[in-house]
Amino acid sequence: MAETKDNIVMFPFMAQGHIIPFLALALELEKKIGYTITFVNIPQNIKKIQPLIPTSSAIRLLEIPFDPSAHGLPTSFETTESLPPLLMLRLFLTSPSLQPAFRKLISDLVHQHRQPPLCIISDMFFGWSVKVAHEFGAFHAIFNVGGGSGMSLFHSLWLNLPHKKAKSEEFPIPGFPEGHSIHVKQLPDHIYYVVAGDPWCSFLKQMFQDWLETDGMLFNTIEEMDHIGLEYFRKQIGCPVWPIGPILSSLGSKARAGEEAQSTLDHCMKWLDSKPEKSVLYVAFGSQLQPSPSQTIELAMALEASGRNFVWVIRPPKNSATNTGHRNGWLPRGFEQRIHGRGLLLEWAPQLEILSHKSTGAFLSHSGWNSVVEALTNGLPVLALPMMGDQHFIAKMLEEETGVCIGLACGSSEAKYKDIVEKIEVMMSGTCKGKDMKTKACKIRDLLGIAKKDEKNFKGASAIAMDDFLTAVFDKSTPSIAPPTKPQISQ
Ligand code: UDP
Numbered sequence: 001m002a003e004t005k006d007n008i009v010m011f012p013f014m015a016q017g018h019i020i021p022f023l024a025l026a027l028e029l030e031k032k033i034g035y036t037i038t039f040v041n042i043p044q045n046i047k048k049i050q051p052l053i054p055t056s057s058a059i060r061l062l063e064i065p066f067d068p069s070a071h072g073l074p075t076s077f078e079t080t081e082s083l084p085p086l087l088m089l090r091l092f093l094t095s096p097s098l099q100p101a102f103r104k105l106i107s108d109l110v111h112q113h114r115q116p117p118l119c120i121i122s123d124m125f126f127g128w129s130v131k132v133a134h135e136f137g138a139f140h141a142i143f144n145v146g147g148g149s150g151m152s153l154f155h156s157l158w159l160n161l162p163h164k165k166a167k168s169e170e171f172p173i174p175g176f177p178e179g180h181s182i183h184v185k186q187l188p189d190h191i192y193y194v195v196a197g198d199p200w201c202s203f204l205k206q207m208f209q210d211w212l213e214t215d216g217m218l219f220n221t222i223e224e225m226d227h228i229g230l231e232y233f234r235k236q237i238g239c240p241v242w243p244i245g246p247i248l249s250s251l252g253s254k255a256r257a258g259e260e261a262q263s264t265l266d267h268c269m270k271w272l273d274s275k276p277e278k279s280v281l282y283v284a285f286g287s288q289l290q291p292s293p294s295q296t297i298e299l300a301m302a303l304e305a306s307g308r309n310f311v312w313v314i315r316p317p318k319n320s321a322t323n324t325g326h327r328n329g330w331l332p333r334g335f336e337q338r339i340h341g342r343g344l345l346l347e348w349a350p351q352l353e354i355l356s357h358k359s360t361g362a363f364l365s366h367s368g369w370n371s372v373v374e375a376l377t378n379g380l381p382v383l384a385l386p387m388m389g390d391q392h393f394i395a396k397m398l399e400e401e402t403g404v405c406i407g408l409a410c411g412s413s414e415a416k417y418k419d420i421v422e423k424i425e426v427m428m429s430g431t432c433k434g435k436d437m438k439t440k441a442c443k444i445r446d447l448l449g450i451a452k453k454d455e456k457n458f459k460g461a462s463a464i465a466m467d468d469f470l471t472a473v474f475d476k477s478t479p480s481i482a483p484p485t486k487p488q489i490s491q
Pocket of ligand 1: 287
């Protein structure tokens with residue numbers, strides 16, 4: 001009875017950088033297999049997600065209760081976007097508290113459908129959901145929205161804290177092939193100074209432990225670009241690892257700007273249309289982070305001194321005494337007047353559309369993985385200013401392994417404006433290094449495009465990985481039923 005076995009449950013963490021790729025994957029899965037997708041999140045976010053779902057889609061949204069104030073979070077909490085860094089840690093620590101409500105939600109679904117969901121695809125921060133899935137006999141997969149390499153470094157370094165035992169400043173990374181090392185200066189402060197057993201460390205340890213029970217991991221990447229990291233997880237977690245990227249969607253542009261999304265998009269496209277090809281530097285730091293007030297000033301001075309065209313997604317620094325609500329309070333005096341015509345400042349951007357515009361030449365980013373995939377899909381190299389999570393490690397791999405990135409600062413140190421100007425120049429001008437990075441980024445763009453091809457006579461590696469994943473899901477649930485191959489929903 002296919003109609004009662006049709007449920008794939010997806011549960012992303014409460015962050016735009018997780019909800020956006022989960023939703024993009026949900027739409028892909030729905031289109032591919034035509035089964036019902038149940039998308040779970042806290043009520044505050046479900047309201048925001050609803051308008052993002054195309055009318056052609058039957059994705060079902062389900063609320064999981066969550067009281068932010070019970071965890072010391074603001075009552076207005078929706079996603080990490082509105083939280084200062086200190087409260088972000090508190091949010092991560094609330095993750096296990098969602099387990100009873102999630103179990104009830106799955107139990108209700110089981111009663112409704114008279115059998116368990118086909119599969120539960122959870123966020124990496126909801127590692128505990130594997131227990132719930134297996135209790136009800138459902139297949140469990142983690143959709144890891146970080147890339148293979150950056151996330152593998154994150155896993156290895158937080159699990160082993162090798163710098164605490166290292167005899168030299170440069171030391172090997174546990175679990176990585178010989179020759180792969182990291183320098184203490186490349187470590188962000190929050191890992192360098194960590195004390196084993198602190199709440200964040202303990203949370204991660206338990207999360208990594210839970211991962212060991214999952215039935216498989218999905219990554220928004222391709223094997224060619226991320227082989228070392230994917231191999232790391234195959235060995236360390238010992239489960240199938242399916243690189244199914246790039247998972248992309250322009251939902252991001254609508255995720256925050258709401259009704260203004262269309263007018264912002266029109267304005268941006270018109271502005272970019274007026275600029276020469278590859279002449280614009282796009283500057284953005286994802287959905288939840290902004291550089292410190294002092295770093296913001298250095299960056300503003302550098303963008304001004306570079307003389308280049310730029311689009312800068314800039315929001316008020318969180319927790320800043322200089323945050324008067326107006327940019328004049330936290331940007332150099334007269335900045336907006338001086339860059340008028342060649343600098344466009346936005347609070348939320350149609351990022352994917354900007355990155356795919358012919359006038360955009362490079363991306364100055366915090367190197368969040370979605371942003372990196374979006375840049376590389378468009379053949380754009382990256383200037384990296386990482387801030388937290390796996391971003392430092394993504395930047396390291398992009399610079400040292402892939403050769404498509406220039407780091408602006410080491411570890412948690414701040415980038416100085418003269419240095420930023422020099423690096424912008426290398427990236428935007430036709431220097432050897434800049435050209436080489438652009439060529440490499442274009443090669444990756446081509447590989448990303450091929451990986452996703454799913455045609456009658458040719459299937460790319462990501463399309464094959466997606467089929468393998470679905471086969472594993474179906475094999476576990478009913479070995480006799482083959483996964484449907486024909487799309488049942490037209491978009
Ligand atoms: N994004 C966007 N407009 C913005 C800022 C972010 O559309 O002004 C989207 C971006 O395209 C990406 C996501 O938000 O899909 C951010 O994810 P990423 O992993 O890069 O960073 P995070 O927000 O998780 O730090």
